[in-house]
Amino acid sequence: RKEVEQDPGPFNVPEGATVAFNCTYSNSASQSFFWYRQDCRKEPKLLMSVYSSGNEDGRFTAQLNRASQYISLLIRDSKLSDSATYLCVVAGRETSGSRLTFGEGTQLTVNP
Amino acid sequence: GAVVSQHPSWVICKSGTSVKIECRSLDFQATTMFWYRQFPKQSLMLMATSNEGSKATYEQGVEKDKFLINHASLTLSTLTVTSAHPEDSSFYICSARAPARATEQYFGPGTRLTVT
Numbered sequence: 001r002k003e004v005e006q007d008p009g010p011f012n013v014p015e016g017a018t019v020a021f022n023c024t025y026s027n028s029a030s031q032s033f034f035w036y037r038q039d040c041r042k043e044p045k046l047l048m049s050v051y052s053s054g055n056e057d058g059r060f061t062a063q064l065n066r067a068s069q070y071i072s073l074l075i076r077d078s079k080l081s082d083s084a085t086y087l088c089v090v091a092g093r094e095t096s097g098s099r100l101t102f103g104e105g106t107q108l109t110v111n112p
Numbered sequence: 113g114a115v116v117s118q119h120p121s122w123v124i125c126k127s128g129t130s131v132k133i134e135c136r137s138l139d140f141q142a143t144t145m146f147w148y149r150q151f152p153k154q155s156l157m158l159m160a161t162s163n164e165g166s167k168a169t170y171e172q173g174v175e176k177d178k179f180l181i182n183h184a185s186l187t188l189s190t191l192t193v194t195s196a197h198p199e200d201s202s203f204y205i206c207s208a209r210a211p212a213r214a215t216e217q218y219f220g221p222g223t224r225l226t227v228t
């Protein structure tokens with residue numbers, strides 16, 4: 001079983017749509033959770049951290065359910081510029097610090 | 113925010129040659145740097161963790177004699193792909209962690225390696 005599993009995608013949605021990404025992780029000792037976005041041929045960029053209490057940043061809402069080891073990302077009123085691959089990322093508690101494990105990503109294309 | 117640079121951004125080399133990729137933290141000191149590899153349509157896979165002044169820790173399946181990592185200073189880590197083969201063609205990305213922020217990593221722009 002993969003350490004981090006995401007919806008395989010790809011997702012194609014019209015502008016203004018709401019889209020949800022799902023992610024599960026296998027290591028119950030994981031401590032930190034993130035969503036990154038990666039544009040084609042570019043490095044991943046941190047979109048937001050994910051907390052158990054849930055957090056929102058404008059049109060983006062992230063949720064974490066530790067009991068079911070499930071992470072989600074919701075994008076409302078999607079824009080053309082939201083087109084990218086969204087990566088679910090999990091970090092453990094490491095003495096050497098923050099080993100990140102990446103999911104395979106879910107590609108999103110927002111169409112005009 | 114913190115800036116990490118990589119050089120070169122892309123490189124084409126012949127099979128059997130060696131290629132060195134540099135990763136620099138420009139405005140902070142990075143005690144730990146990470147090297148990832150990403151094949152087309154796949155996610156980032158951690159290759160090794162590089163700590164300043166000590167030997168790198170390699171992930172299972174990554175040959176340490178083929179992928180030489182040197183982290184000689186708090187702002188520079190290098191990855192040398194030795195005796196490169198076409199199957200080493202990939203997108204190599206480094207990231208750096210600042211001491212004060214245990215879980216936050218800053219990614220470099222990546223180096224696209226093509227071995228012919």
